Amino acid sequence: MTTSGCRKVRSGASTAGVRLLARWSCALAAGLVLAVLPSSRAPAESSVRLAVIVNPAVPVTALGAAELASIYTRATRAWKDGTMVRALNLPPGSAERIEFDRVVLDMSPERSAQFWIDRQIRGEEPAPKAISQADIVARLVPTLGGGIGYVPEDKVEGKVRVVARIRGGKVVAP
Amino acid sequence: MNTRRRVLAARSRGVATLRKAGIAVLAWLAAAPAARAQEGAVAAPVRPEPAAPAEATASVPLESLRQQIRQTEAQQAAEIQALKDEIARRDQEAAVEHEREALERERLLRIYGFADFGILRAFPPEEPFLASQFNTPLSFYFGRLNLYYDAKPSEDFRFLVETRLSLYPNGTSAGADASTGGVVRRTSTAVSDVSSPNPTATVNWGSIILERATLDFTRYPLLSVRAGLFLTPFGIYNVDHGSPTLINATLPGYLSQKWIPVQQLGVQVFGSYPLAPWEIGWIATLGNSRSDGILDRGDAKAYGGRVFARRQGELSLTVGGSALYQLDRQNREQFGPAPDGGITYSNTRVVEGTLFTVGGDLALDFRGFRLRSEVVMYQVRYAEGKRALAADDLRGGYAPDMRNLNFYLIAAYRVWRLEPYFLSDVTALSPARALLDKAWGLVAGVNLYLRPNVIFKPAILHAMFFKKDDTGPLPASAQNFDEFVATLVWAF
Numbered sequence: 001m002t003t004s005g006c007r008k009v010r011s012g013a014s015t016a017g018v019r020l021l022a023r024w025s026c027a028l029a030a031g032l033v034l035a036v037l038p039s040s041r042a043p044a045e046s047s048v049r050l051a052v053i054v055n056p057a058v059p060v061t062a063l064g065a066a067e068l069a070s071i072y073t074r075a076t077r078a079w080k081d082g083t084m085v086r087a088l089n090l091p092p093g094s095a096e097r098i099e100f101d102r103v104v105l106d107m108s109p110e111r112s113a114q115f116w117i118d119r120q121i122r123g124e125e126p127a128p129k130a131i132s133q134a135d136i137v138a139r140l141v142p143t144l145g146g147g148i149g150y151v152p153e154d155k156v157e158g159k160v161r162v163v164a165r166i167r168g169g170k171v172v173a174p
Numbered sequence: 175m176n177t178r179r180r181v182l183a184a185r186s187r188g189v190a191t192l193r194k195a196g197i198a199v200l201a202w203l204a205a206a207p208a209a210r211a212q213e214g215a216v217a218a219p220v221r222p223e224p225a226a227p228a229e230a231t232a233s234v235p236l237e238s239l240r241q242q243i244r245q246t247e248a249q250q251a252a253e254i255q256a257l258k259d260e261i262a263r264r265d266q267e268a269a270v271e272h273e274r275e276a277l278e279r280e281r282l283l284r285i286y287g288f289a290d291f292g293i294l295r296a297f298p299p300e301e302p303f304l305a306s307q308f309n310t311p312l313s314f315y316f317g318r319l320n321l322y323y324d325a326k327p328s329e330d331f332r333f334l335v336e337t338r339l340s341l342y343p344n345g346t347s348a349g350a351d352a353s354t355g356g357v358v359r360r361t362s363t364a365v366s367d368v369s370s371p372n373p374t375a376t377v378n379w380g381s382i383i384l385e386r387a388t389l390d391f392t393r394y395p396l397l398s399v400r401a402g403l404f405l406t407p408f409g410i411y412n413v414d415h416g417s418p419t420l421i422n423a424t425l426p427g428y429l430s431q432k433w434i435p436v437q438q439l440g441v442q443v444f445g446s447y448p449l450a451p452w453e454i455g456w457i458a459t460l461g462n463s464r465s466d467g468i469l470d471r472g473d474a475k476a477y478g479g480r481v482f483a484r485r486q487g488e489l490s491l492t493v494g495g496s497a498l499y500q501l502d503r504q505n506r507e508q509f510g511p512a513p514d515g516g517i518t519y520s521n522t523r524v525v526e527g528t529l530f531t532v533g534g535d536l537a538l539d540f541r542g543f544r545l546r547s548e549v550v551m552y553q554v555r556y557a558e559g560k561r562a563l564a565a566d567d568l569r570g571g572y573a574p575d576m577r578n579l580n581f582y583l584i585a586a587y588r589v590w591r592l593e594p595y596f597l598s599d600v601t602a603l604s605p606a607r608a609l610l611d612k613a614w615g616l617v618a619g620v621n622l623y624l625r626p627n628v629i630f631k632p633a634i635l636h637a638m639f640f641k642k643d644d645t646g647p648l649p650a651s652a653q654n655f656d657e658f659v660a661t662l663v664w665a666f
Contacts, residue, residue, distance in 0.1 A: 066450030073486050075446060075453040077395045084329055086277075106487030111539075113626030115486065117665045120286055121416035123334055123386065123405070126324070129280060131273050139270045144277075 048099040048152070049167050051174075053138065053160040055147040058083065063163045065171035068104045071148065073115075074125040079146060087128035088137050088149035096134060100150050103166050284324040287336075290317035290417040292631075292661035300652040301609065306347075306358060308655045316341055317661060318417060320385065330393040336385040344378045385415075386437065400442040407442070407457045407480045408434050408496040409535045409548045418665040421546060421593070422617050422633060427580035427601035433531050433552040434498050435464050438476060452485045463500040464529075472503035472523070490539040495532075502527040502554075502562065526560035529553070542588040544595075552578045578603050586621070593621040610650045612640040632660035 052068060054060060059081045063071075070076040071085055078084055090097040092113060101112045116127040131137045137149040142159035156162060162174040292315055296308040323335040348359040367375040388402035405413055409426075412434065417423050428434065438461025446455035456479070462469070463476030482494030504525035510518045533550035554576045556562065561572035579602045586595030597617035603610065619633025635657040641650040 064450075069486065070448040070450050070453070073453075075448040077392065106489075108488075110623075110626055111488070111490075115490075117627055118414070118419045120322070121288060121419045121665065122413050123322075123336065123388075125332075126284065126286075129273075129277055133269065135266060136270050136273050139266070140273060140277075143270075143274070 046095070046099045046102075046169060048095050050096055050100060050150045050165065051153045051156045051162045052148065052150045052164040052166070053141050053156060054163050055141055055144055056159065056161050058146060058148065058161070058163075060163055061161070062173055065104055068164060068171065069106070072100075072105060072128060074119075074128075077125075083146040085148060086144050086146045088140060088144075088147065089128045089130040090134060090137065090150070091130045091132060096150065096152060097130075099166065099169075103169055103171060281326045285321060286324070286666060287319070287321040288416050288418050288663065288665040289319045290423075290661050290663040291315070292317060292659060294657065294659045296658075297656040299655040301648060304653050304655060308657065320416065330391060332390040332392055333388070334390070335387045338383040338385055339380065340383055341378070341380045342383075344380065394445070396445040396447060398444050400444065401440075403437055403439050404442060404459075404461075406434050406436060406438050406461070406478065406498065407444075407459065408478065408498055408531070409494070409533050409550065410492070410537055410546055411548065412436060416665075417631070417661065417663040418627065418629060421544060421584050421586050421595050421621065422597050422619060423631070423661070424597065424599070424615065424617055424633075424635060426548060426550075426582045427599055427613065427615070428531070428533070428548075428550040428552065431552075431578075431580075431601070432464075433529075433550065433578070433580070435461075435476070435500075438462060438478075439468070439470075440476075451487065452483055454481075454483050456481045459498075464502065471507075472501075472505050472525075474501035474503035476500040484537075488541065490537075492535070492537040494535045496535070497532040498530070500529040500531075502529050502556075504562070524560060525556070525562045527554060527556035527562065542593075544586040544588065544593070545584065547581075547583040549581045550579070552576075552580070574605055576604060588621075588623075591623040593623065595619055595621065606641055609646060609648065609653060610639040610641050614638045614640070627665040629663045630660070631663055632658075634658050 052063060058079055060079065067076070071087055072089075076085060090100070092109060098109055101107045101109065105112065105115075107115060120126050131140065131149070134151040134155045138151045138155045138157050138160065141147040141149045142157075148163075150166070153165065165172050165174055293312065294310055294315055295312045296310040298305040298309040319339040321337050321339065323333075323337075325333045327333060343361045344363040346361050348361045350356050350358045363379045364376045365379060367377045384403060386403050386405055388400050388404050391399045405415065407413055409428075411420070411426050411429060414420050429436070438459065440459060440461030442457055442459045444455070444457040446453050459476070459478040461476045461478070463474050476498055477500075478496070478498040480494060480496040482492055484490075484492035484494075502525055503523060506520075506522050506524045508520050508522070510520065512518045530553045531550060533548055535548040536545065537547075538545040554573065556573065556575060561574075564571050564573040580600070582597065582599035584595055584597045586593050595618070597615070597619075599615040599617075601613045603612070605611075615635060615637045617633050617635045619631060622630040624630060637653075637655050637657075639650040639653040644650055
């Protein structure tokens with residue numbers, strides 16, 4: 001940079017903050033406009049029907065979408081009786097996991113992956129353990145104190161309590 | 175002759191015997207399916223029946239035999255299916271047991287981390303001091319290799335260690351002074367590899383940097399306790415800190431100028447309350463602050479706090495406020511000669527001040543749009559006669575009382591796997607330093623998400639410096655510099 005160029009920059013230094021704010025206000029506005037444009041990633045309604053199951057000893061009979069989101073983002077760490085929540089996931093990429101993340105956590109697979117990477121690096125609690133098969137989740141939950149999981153509706157066995165269902169892209173009462 | 179007759183007679187007897195044996199075998203084969211079917215159908219032991227003569231076997235209706243064969247085959251198919259079901263059931267039980275054990279193993283210890291590696295090119299400024307720091311030609315660099323060791327020794331405790339494996343101090347500047355004739359020396363960690371079969375082999379040792387090591391007691395979500403070495407929970411950047419999480423890894427002004435300590439030794443109490451869809455959280459810290467060493471020899475603690483509200487989902491938003499009040503006390507320990515010929519020891523306070531840092535932060539993710547911003551104020555007050563040395567000022571001397579401001583904003587928009595972004599970071603210093611009163615950094619870059627956990631991050635940085643009524647021998651802009659960095663980042 002030439003000396004004259006430097007002088008020009010320095011002469012404008014006093015208004016640099018104002019100009020900066022103006023520029024970034026424009027950038028922010030543009031970003032928000034882009035953000036509110038209809039997303040091309042809007043998913044089609046899924047035919048996956050899930051049941052959210054808990055260990056029979058867990059003191060809940062029904063859970064709503066917000067409570068499930070709180071549990072599955074680790075914001076809620078204990079049940080009302082003080083038992084620690086032990087949430088089980090299905091593998092990323094499985095139809096059930098994609099549907100659960102979309103409906104309950106309001107996250108696309110990419111957002112979900114980034115969300116858990118970020119938490120891990122910050123040193124927060126990692127994602128609930130991903131179990132390879134829904135059958136195994138259905139069998140693990142009744143043996144796991146504080147256990148909660150989600151499985152396709154036809155995989156529900158008698159030893160668990162269904163506390164919510166996911167049908168047609170919504171969380172509905174059991 | 176006699177011998178020949180005997181041989182012929184024996185041969186004909188043998189043939190007759192073989193014929194009889196063949197008939198018996200055929201009869202047994204014909205009867206066997208029926209016998210096996212009976213064995214399968216009846217649980218009680220079945221007595222072996224005497225072998226039927228060939229004539230009797232021939233009289234069994236063929237259709238009956240076929241019926242028996244079909245029954246036997248059906249029976250066998252049912253048995254095979256039952257065995258398959260049993261194997262599947264046992265496999266399932268084994269899989270459940272395997273997952274249960276995996277859950278337990280993960281509770282005991284999980285290892286994960288992140289790393290980055292890249293290439294950089296710095297274009298040096300005119301100003302000599304900065305020129306010595308930003309003069310890297312195009313060079314590969316090894317950034318971070320951070321490993322986390324995460325364990326839950328029991329349900330209510332969590333132990334987390336984060337280490338950084340580095341090549342430092344090899345290659346770092348060892349400084350320059352009169353003793354070196356102004357020549358900048360580089361640290362070398364080369365040592366002879368005495369365990370090598372080659373006696374001339376050398377190795378360069380590196381280092382392990384402890385980023386954090388904490389034990390959390392998390393029995394009560396509203397009131398958890400953390401003890402150990404922790405990252406100061408101030409704003410966004412210092413806790414995000416990892417290259418996969420940060421949109422851009424350039425340090426904000428308030429961190430590059432050390433307005434807060436990156437880590438503290440001490441205790442934290444923290445908690446959060448879910449208020450769906452929000453989570454309200456708070457943190458209070460008591461730490462050693464910027465102690466002279468590992469121990470707080472100056473008796474100068476830091477008191478900090480942070481409150482935040484965040485929500486997750488397609489609209490992810492965190493709004494927070496942080497503050498850190500630090501005592502800055504530094505002592506000089508000195509031995510000297512005593513009048514009686516012995517030695518004396520004195521511990522004199524040479525620096526006494528207070529440092530107060532307060533900031534607000536915002537992190538927003540909505541669809542592809544991402545925004546990160548922090549504004550931080552830093553105020554320093556010293557007791558007269560006990561000022562710190564002005565390490566950040568080329569004029570040297572003592573640090574003045576000051577009130578500085580830093581503001582940065584990153585705006586990014588992710589389309590498909592590409593995430594272009596811009597960053598602006600402004601720092602205003604009051605009173606002015608020898609060569610500047612404002613610094614402005616601009617970064618433009620594009621993150622390419624090869625996978626959610628593998629990202630390529632090229633970026634260009636342009637740093638500018640300003641000073642009002644600049645009358646110095648060198649204009650503030652003589653410090654301006656540029657840097658190109660491309661980093662490959664991955665989390666595992």
